Amino acid sequence: MSSDARAHGDGVSFGPIAIPGAQVFYETSQTFALVNLKPVVPGHVLVCPRRSTPKFTDLSDEEISDLWRTVAVIQRALEREHDTSSSTLAIQDGPLAGQTVPHVHVHVLPRRVGDFARNDDVYDDLERWNADGSKALDDDRPPRSAEEMRAEADALRALF
Template identity: 50%
Template structure:
């Protein structure tokens, strides 16, 4: 049986081989993300938007040609950040294949570094895709939250907290008296720390 599979694979043209297809896909994704990381000086000169909001470059700590990562105005937990496509896209389904790959590779890299930095044991990655899913900023984004045991009494409460935070941001209401908007200086300081992690 194994000999028959080897013969079948050997008879396929190189580009049709399952291993070759996977390798080609990985190479394409790697090129889209690893070769396009921005330097700090280039990030500092870029303009960033998050739906209708202009984002100060000091809040952005990692960027590629297709995605960027920024600190959160009202983080739920230490290390709660957002990863967004650079192009303003309202729904996940509207991302190109290259944007989707780069977005998730960026989230993977950022999440890994923040989990270590915050001595967390897990990560929550969350996307709210559309208004009925709780999305209030019309720009695809991934919430990344480093998690530790006991950070929420019930694990799924984090999704309610993310939903509430989204509503606050879009309505500019202070529904949660405990969490206040952070100053640009606070967010810039945190972003500077995270930039060093991703060098």
């Protein structure tokens, strides 16, 4: 486990949502990484600053630096784990950009050959929510159980 990684505790706040500590797999003093309720591809996770703010531009320079350092650590580990050399990194910054939780977060998606018919379809899948945060009618990705997310977080935590 790296010096920045910590054991999971009571949980974190992801905007207004309480995330159990069992779903958090990596933490620093400024950020945390959690498994995704409805992943677009295997290994799709979120990296968030600890301070809940809706806009990337509201973050301090220190928070931005730590967020992107953490994204790089997570991306490297996911690419090794999923045997790939590519990832999509995405921020939906505000509701008009498709952000459904008012807390800055970076989507990290390990990418594989053929995971989408058109490479940019990944963005359509990330935006399958209405601007008001309600579920879009065409969203066919079922949410995972708490047990499924805990098991994935446990496996990811072991990478650090």
